[in-house]
Amino acid sequence: MxxxxxxxxxxxxxxxxxxxxxxxxxxxxxxxxxxxxxDNRKESRKLFDTLHRSDGTSLIDIGLAIATAFSVIGASIGFELAWGPIYWGLIGAFVGFVVGVVIRLFTEIILKKKKRRLQGKHxxxxxxxxxxxxxxxxxxxxxxxxxxxxxxxxxxxxxxxx
Missing domain, CATH: 3.30.70.260 (ACT domain)
Structure with missing residues (x-):
């Protein structure tokens, strides 16, 4: 048997x-x-990836998309401003990247932390x-x-x- x-x-x-x-x-x-x-995990998950471990979540994806949009807008408006389109395109890209990273950090730290806490099926x-x-x-x-x-x-x- x-x-x-x-x-x-x-x-x-x-x-x-x-x-x-x-x-x-x-x-x-x-x-x-x-x-x-x-035994369930007592420590919280790490936000930033290392060389040896990655959770598949990127912090710069939204930043790069918004940086592209802001740089196009900055370069378009820069034709009429004093520093010209190149400087204003770079400024727009930098500001857009920072805004995107801040948005992504907010969603990862605040919103997804609450979601992970509520999921419950362990x-x-x-x-x-x-x-x-x-x-x-x-x-x-x-x-x-x-x-x-x-x-x-x-x-x-x-x-x-x-």
Whole structure:
């Protein structure tokens, strides 16, 4: 008989307890159910990227777009001003870049921080169930019906060696 391990993640709530009790009622021994609590991140995420780590968020994308627009406007108006179109185009580009970076910093620090705090769905518990191949489908359905955040099946090493 092939032995499987089912891994699933849950939030820490009553549905996890209900899933475990349902599995025990079906005949899966307590020794074959393993529950591991996870430690959640306590430190906040870093805003600026390093050479070795990047979160995919760019702080200069809006700055470059606004700098382009402001430089075109500055150069157009600069034909009638004292310093000429080149200086006013450069001034417009600099001001637009600074405005864009400030807008992006505001959205990252203020708005997205609130959004990250409100999202709430964090994996807090890992549940590992050892079962025979015939019960795997039932165990997987029980886990999904009790609101598992994710489920994976792995064939046990005992079955691979035979």
């Amino acid at each position: 092939i032995m499987l391990q089912l891994f699933s993640t849950f939030e820490n709530n009553a549905f996890l307890e209900l899933a475990i009790s349902t599995l025990e009622k079906k005949g899966i021994n307590r020794e074959n159910i393993f529950v591991v609590p996870l 994996s807090e518990i890992i549940l590992i169930v050892d079962c025979k191949d015939g019960l795997a489908e039932f165990v997987e359905n029980v886990l999904w019906n009790h609101y598992a955040l994710g489920v994976a099946k792995v064939v046990s090493d005992e079955a691979k060696s035979k």
